[in-house]
Every structure is written in C-alpha cells, then in structure tokens.
Amino acid sequence: QxxxxxxxxxxxxxxxxxxxxxxxxxxxxxxxxxxxxQFPGKGPALLIAIRPDVSEKKEGRFTISFNKxxxxxxxxxxxxxxxxxxxxxxxASKAGGGNKLxxxxxxxxKVEL
Amino acid sequence: GAVVSQHPSxxxxxxxxxxxxxxxSLDFQATTMFWYRQxxxxxxxxxxxxxxxxxxxxEQGVEKDKFLxxxxxxxxxxxxxxxxxxxxxxxxxxxxxxxxxxxxxxxxTRLTVT
Numbered sequence: 365q366x367x368x369x370x371x372x373x374x375x376x377x378x379x380x381x382x383x384x385x386x387x388x389x390x391x392x393x394x395x396x397x398x399x400x401x402q403f404p405g406k407g408p409a410l411l412i413a414i415r416p417d418v419s420e421k422k423e424g425r426f427t428i429s430f431n432k433x434x435x436x437x438x439x440x441x442x443x444x445x446x447x448x449x450x451x452x453x454x455x456a457s458k459a460g461g462g463n464k465l466x467x468x469x470x471x472x473x474k475v476e477l
Numbered sequence: 478g479a480v481v482s483q484h485p486s487x488x489x490x491x492x493x494x495x496x497x498x499x500x501x502s503l504d505f506q507a508t509t510m511f512w513y514r515q516x517x518x519x520x521x522x523x524x525x526x527x528x529x530x531x532x533x534x535x536e537q538g539v540e541k542d543k544f545l546x547x548x549x550x551x552x553x554x555x556x557x558x559x560x561x562x563x564x565x566x567x568x569x570x571x572x573x574x575x576x577x578x579x580x581x582x583x584x585x586t587r588l589t590v591t
Contacts (some may be wrong), residue, residue, distance in 0.1 A: 408570070
C-alpha cells in the first residue's frame with residue numbers, strides 16, 4: 365500500500381522558475397516529513413524537513429508548505445537553477461516507528477536554461 | 478561533508494558468488510541503520526533494519542538468507558548478498574539516523590552480477 369503519494373512524476377521548468385512538488389499521506393500517525401534530493405548514481409541527500417506543528421519552513425531556496433487537515437505537503441524551489449535538476453523524494457515517518465521512512469515515488473526535475 | 482559512507486561504491490561479481498557491502502556512520506554512533514534497494518528511475522525500497530546487538534528486521538518479501546545483515550559495531554553495518562544472481566543487480570543504499578528522525582544516506586553501491 366502506497367502511503368505517500370507524490371506528484372508530478374516529472375517536471376520541466378525554466379531557470380528562475382518555481383517548481384512545486386506535492387505529496388499526500390494517509391497515515392495520521394506520521395509526524396516527520398523530510399524531502400530528499402538525489403543525483404544520478406548518488407545517495408539521497410536530506411534537503412529540508414518539517415513537523416506537523418508548523419505550516420511552513422524555509423531553508424535557503426527550499427520551502428516546505430504543510431497542510432495537516434488535508435494531509436498534504438509540498439516542496440517549492442525558489443529561483444531554480446540547472447544545478448537543481450535531480451530527482452526529489454518526499455518521505456514520512458512516525459514516532460515509535462523506529463525512524464523508518466516511507467518514501468514517495470519521486471519527481472524527476474529538469475531546470476532548463 | 479558526508480556523514481555516512483559506503484564501500485565499495487561499485488562492484489561487479491559473477492553469478493553464484495557473494496558480495497559484502499559496508500556502511501559506516503562517520504562521526505556518530507548508530508544503533509540502527511537501514512538498507513535500501515533502488516532500481517533505475519524508481520523509489521527506494523526498504524529491505525531491512527540493521528540493529529546493533531540484535532538480529533536484523535527484514536521487510537516482507539526480502540529473503541533474509543540471501544541478504545545477510547550484520548551490525549558489527551555502533552558505526553558499521555554490512556550487507557552480504559549471497560549466491561548473487563543477475564536479478565540482484567541494483568543500487569544498494571544504506572542510511573543511519575543521526576538526530577531524532579534525521580536520516581542520512583550513504584552514497585550507494587552499484588552491484589552488477591554477470
């Protein structure tokens with residue numbers, strides 16, 4: 365059962381644009397929502413994470429928006445650059461879950477010049 | 478800098494042989510580490526949880542006799558793919574939680590079985 369649904373599967377934006385990647389979860393016990401960036405042939409790198417007690421978190425050009433009632437969260441990349449071209453994964457974990465992450469299916473982002 | 482390392486980064490082996498992959502937490506201790514498998518253009522699939530001082534916990538459908546996990550110390554977990562076959566060819570990635578839920582991933586190991 366896919367507990368974290370991610371969309372879109374792929375995304376192309378122009379340099380400077382603001383790509384938005386969306387995730388929806390089902391399990392209300394989830395209480396930690398990280399985003400990971402992965403380049404081809406590399407392991408995922410933690411970008412930014414949020415907990416349900418806040419609705420938004422910014423770190424540099426990356427922003428997470430969180431809607432607890434809708435059970436949705438999204439990643440916004442401000443002023444996107446070609447170097448941001450990568451695959452992005454949302455994930456979720458729950459307290460008492462032993463730090464196990466449930467991953468979304470991934471979004472392949474391409475930022476064009 | 479990297480907080481989790483993996484070795485080797487790339488390995489080719491012949492069908493029927495075994496391959497060991499190491500995962501190390503570099504500047505912190507990890508009583509738990511996780512092993513994932515990733516196929517091209519797909520998400521990460523959790524294979525097992527490596528527990529220091531106890532047996533690994535395997536996800537449903539993962540053969541524990543084929544994928545042997547040993548949490549040798551508080552900074553080292555190993556995954557051994559036994560009697561490897563071409564269908565075991567994949568990208569294997571480990572992770573370790575550092576602070577609260579924050580998980581850090583290794584750079585991955587590309588396994589090719591010929």
